[in-house]
């Protein structure tokens with residue numbers, strides 16, 4: 619029997635209160651249209667789609683920042699429509715966003731990781747232990763006494779992740795968390811999220827418009843016009859490149875390379891979608 623999903627999105631529709639109102643006062647087309655998605659504990663999902671497809675709106679439903687007009691979202695069984703469940707939901711699902719500065723509050727790195735715990739009235743000893751662990755997990759322990767504004771963009775995103783990890787969530791949703799970073803920092807943050815998933819079993823939902831980031835996830839979910847149009851493991855999703863192009867997603871260079879190599883007779887499996895995987899297969 620399949621385990622109960624950590625996040626169970628059941629047939630939700632959503633329109634922003636001020637979106638698409640016509641002169642006659644009618645609300646326009648919903649931004650989410652009857653979306654269902656089950657996220658199992660321990661999964662690493664890449665949520666993809668072109669600009670405006672509804673990724674962020676869906677992500678914000680997963681920790682009750684937005685509530686569905688129709689349908690329901692259950693997080694570990696807690697229905698987000700009940701205000702009394704919001705704390706339980708947000709303890710389980712943490713979010714990081716494009717701009718880490720919007721989540722940084724304190725003037726010193728370690729205080730910033732600690733503040734949400736202090737806010738919950740946690741004993742000092744427990745706060746200390748959690749802050750140490752969270753900073754170590756994201757590799758910022760040596761930056762602990764610095765003011766956050768002295769950190770690079772990538773380091774500030776790590777700090778935002780540490781702040782969420784300190785709350786010990788079951789799931790972290792990274793909403794375009796790498797899009798403001800340079801290519802190297804982008805890779806490092808993606809790698810960190812992967813590591814947290816693989817080593818700590820943290821459920822990770824990575825919202826992105828980059829297929830190259832998604833190639834490393836276990837499951838790719840693609841949205842278009844407020845609906846889920848593709849859902850499967852990367853090796854399967856990448857078999858239909860025409861479909862991905864039609865969804866206005868840029869095909870990653872390693873995937874194009876694998877196509878060319880197959881064309882000249884080098885046998886590569888469908889799993890050869892990252893440079894590492896291609897190199898592994900060529901070695902054997």
Ligand SMILES: Nc1ncnc2c1ncn2[C@@H]1O[C@H](COP(=O)(O)OP(=O)(O)OP(=O)(O)O)[C@@H](O)[C@H]1O
Pocket residue numbers: 634636637649667668669670671672673674675676827
């Ligand atoms: N606060 C808001 N009020 C009204 N409309 C909104 C709001 N936020 C988003 N929208 C609209 O909802 C639609 C979906 O937006 P959403 O941000 O969920 O898409 P997305 O796939 O995450 O896009 P992007 O990659 O550009 O962030 C868009 O048409 C957008 O203009």
